[in-house]
Structures are given as structure tokens and as C-alpha cells.
Amino acid sequence: MSDRPRRRRTGHYLNPGEAAPEPACSGRDALGTARPGAEQQMEETAVPRKVHATVQSARRALILGHLEPDGDCIGACIALASYLNRRGAETWLFDVGPFDRREIQAYADSFRPRIPEELQRPDSETVVIVLDCSTPERLGELANDIQQLRTVVVDHHPAGVDFGTTRWVEPLSPATCYLVQLLIEANGDIPTPEEARLLLFGIATDTGFFRHLTAEQSFVFSAIARLGSAGASPKAIHRMMYGGRTLASRKLLSRVLDRLDPHCDERFFTSFETKEDTDQVGMSNRDSESFYQLVFSIETCEALAFLREEAPNRCTGSLRSRDYIDVSSIAEQFGGGGHKHAAGFLVERPYQSVMPEVIAAFRRAFAEADAARHSAGASS
Numbered sequence: 152m153s154d155r156p157r158r159r160r161t162g163h164y165l166n167p168g169e170a171a172p173e174p175a176c177s178g179r180d181a182l183g184t185a186r187p188g189a190e191q192q193m194e195e196t197a198v199p200r201k202v203h204a205t206v207q208s209a210r211r212a213l214i215l216g217h218l219e220p221d222g223d224c225i226g227a228c229i230a231l232a233s234y235l236n237r238r239g240a241e242t243w244l245f246d247v248g249p250f251d252r253r254e255i256q257a258y259a260d261s262f263r264p265r266i267p268e269e270l271q272r273p274d275s276e277t278v279v280i281v282l283d284c285s286t287p288e289r290l291g292e293l294a295n296d297i298q299q300l301r302t303v304v305v306d307h308h309p310a311g312v313d314f315g316t317t318r319w320v321e322p323l324s325p326a327t328c329y330l331v332q333l334l335i336e337a338n339g340d341i342p343t344p345e346e347a348r349l350l351l352f353g354i355a356t357d358t359g360f361f362r363h364l365t366a367e368q369s370f371v372f373s374a375i376a377r378l379g380s381a382g383a384s385p386k387a388i389h390r391m392m393y394g395g396r397t398l399a400s401r402k403l404l405s406r407v408l409d410r411l412d413p414h415c416d417e418r419f420f421t422s423f424e425t426k427e428d429t430d431q432v433g434m435s436n437r438d439s440e441s442f443y444q445l446v447f448s449i450e451t452c453e454a455l456a457f458l459r460e461e462a463p464n465r466c467t468g469s470l471r472s473r474d475y476i477d478v479s480s481i482a483e484q485f486g487g488g489g490h491k492h493a494a495g496f497l498v499e500r501p502y503q504s505v506m507p508e509v510i511a512a513f514r515r516a517f518a519e520a521d522a523a524r525h526s527a528g529a530s531s
């Protein structure tokens with residue numbers, strides 16, 4: 152771990168043809184300084200030199216993902232391990248799980264939940280690479296296992312905690328898999344067909360199959376074209392992510408839609424799923440993404456909160472927004488976090504008592520947003 156608090160930095164983006172930044176002479180990460188307004192128009196992202204050097208020179212890499220892993224986390228971990236293996240490094244994959252999401256279950260056996268003691272001893276040839284993870288808490292018990300070790304963090308979450316020895320955090324990147332692709336390509340290498348498939352799987356996961364990409368992130372489409380050339384099939388990945396559902400899971404969608412409650416002039420909606428619902432369809436057939444899509448197709452919908460009863464005294468909340476509501480700050484009020492438009496939390500309380508608080512938090516956020524827009528309108 153670094154011996155002083157690290158400043159959170161913004162990413163450095165390069166125009167095509169522009170040279171990579173020189174490392175800072177202090178020996179700190181070579182992120183350089185972002186040029187004013189640069190984030191809005193960049194086509195490619197530079198791999199910081201120190202991250203590149205550390206990852207490429209590792210003889211032994213312990214690759215860690217976050218708890219409740221998703222396709223971006225799993226895809227990034229396995230693709231990077233595969234690539235480093237090709238370069239002759241030894242790799243191990245760790246994640247505390249649980250591997251509940253249907254589309255990642257096949258990969259659960261590749262990951263171990265704790266790091267064996269013999270691998271926890273610091274040595275110059277071993278590096279920990281933490282992927283897609285914004286806080287040490289999101290590593291679960293694994294956070295204790297890596298305390299002695301050199302740690303590189305590669306992530307795209309905008310909020311979080313500065314941890315690790317070397318950090319590469321790019322909030323404009325739609326997925327950690329995109330950053331792993333750049334790491335592979337920074338050496339002039341091309342992902343294998345399987346690596347390309349995993350990377351595209353991750354990018355597709357975090358972008359809702361590209362639906363959430365904005366014009367500022369269009370640089371990702373060039374990267375996706377390269378993954379296609381390397382053998383990744385969007386059609387096959389779409390089928391893997393969205394196909395294979397059971398009839399019961401479709402019936403559950405109608406139940407959850409039926410519970411939809413409008414708030415804030417139908418700009419904000421809530422619904423919930425009970426433990427009994429989950430037991431009926433099976434954990435792996437939960438499908439919140441289809442539900443979100445249906446709700447966001449409502450003309451007036453700006454935000455959505457979906458609570459799930461995980462146990463009588465535990466619930467998770469998934470918060471989504473389209474445009475001006477920052478759901479990550481609402482999730483933080485419940486001990487969670489995430490992105491501006493997608494965030495979540497877990498609390499050890501019954502969902503029935505959490506729901507009114509979530510609604511109140513959203514009401515405040517809408518009132519603040521309305522007031523800000525009103526005053527902006529009044530002054531113009």
C-alpha cells in the first residue's frame with residue numbers, strides 16, 4: 152500500500168496519433184495531466200506507463216474481482232489471466248462470489264475465495280491486480296489477504312476509495328474489459344478469440360448491450376470492431392446473455408411489473424421481488440435487466456428503484472436513472488455505491504421498512520434537481 156493518501160485523479164485521454172504521456176518524474180503513476188475538456192472528445196485511452204510496466208513484467212499475478220461479480224468483472228479477470236499466461240506468467244483468480252448471475256455461473260470454478268498463505272508473502276515478482284472494484288470492501292475477505300502485496304487497481308467506477316499501490320481509474324470507460332483490452336493491445340498484441348469473446352461479454356454487460364453508450368464514449372466502437380476481428384461474435388454473446396430463460400422467469404416479470412408504483416409525477420418508479428418469488432424461479436433465472444428495460448420505456452421515467460428480499464431481514468436495492476438523477480449518491484445513503492445511472496446497496500433489514508426511505512431519498516433528489524433546473528432557467 153502507498154504510504155500517503157493518494158489524490159483521486161481523472162483519466163488521461165489521447166487523440167489518435169498522440170504520444171503516450173511521459174512518466175511523472177516523482178516516480179508516481181504516469182497518468183499525466185488531462186488537457187482541459189479532453190475527456191469529452193477522446194478516441195482512445197492511454198494505458199499509464201507504470202500500470203503497463205507492472206502488469207507486463209509480473210511473473211506471478213493474483214487477479215481479484217469484486218463480490219457479486221458480473222460479466223465485466225469475470226470477463227476482465229479471465230481474459231487478463233489468459234493473456235498473462237500466454238506471456239509466460241503464472242496467474243491465479245480470486246473472487247469471494249457469490250456467482251449468482253446466470254451468465255457467469257460457468258466461470259465460478261475458475262475462482263478461489265481466499266488467497267493461500269504462501270501467496271500472501273510479498274516478493275518482487277508477484278503483483279495483485281484488482282479489476283472492476285472501487286472499494287476494498289467490495290473484495291470481501293480478500294482485502295485482508297493482499298495487505299502485504301503490491302497492488303494494481305484497474306477500474307472504471309467514478310466514486311470509491313483510493314486503495315492499492317498503483318491505480319488506473321477511467322470513469323469514462325464503459326467497462327473494465329475495455330481497459331484490459333487496451334492493456335493487451337498496448338504491447339502490440341491481439342486478444343485470442345476466447346479473450347476477445349470475454350472482453351466483448353464484459354463491455355456488453357456494462358453497457359446493456361451498447362444501449363447506454365453516449366456519443367462521448369463512441370471510441371469504444373472502434374475497440375469493439377477490433378474484438379470482432381479477433382473472433383468475438385456479438386450474436387453469440389447476446390444469446391448467452393439474454394437467451395436461455397425459463398417460462399417461470401417470464402411470469403415473474405409480469406408479477407414485478409404489476410407491483411410497479413409511480414412517484415414524483417411518474418418520473419420515478421418502485422417495485423420489489425420477494426424471497427418467495429426468487430425461490431420459485433431460482434436464483435439464476437432472476438432477470439432485472441428485462442424489467443428495467445420495460446420500465447424505462449415509459450415516456451416519463453427518469454429513475455427506478457427495485458428492492459429484492461434476499462432473506463427476511465436482508466434486502467438489496469438496485470437503483471437506475473436515465474439522465475439527471477445521480478443514483479450513486481442515493482445508494483451511498485444506504486451504504487452502497489455505483490455509477491451515476493446504475494447503483495446498488497445491501498442492508499440487513501426487511502425490504503418493507505427500507506422502501507419508504509428509498510422513496511423519500513428519491514423525492515429529495517428530484518426536489519433538488521427540480522430546484523437546480525428552475526434556478527438555472529430563471530437566471531438564463
Ligand SMILES: [Mn+2]
Nearest residue numbers: 223283327357
Ligand atoms: Mn464494470
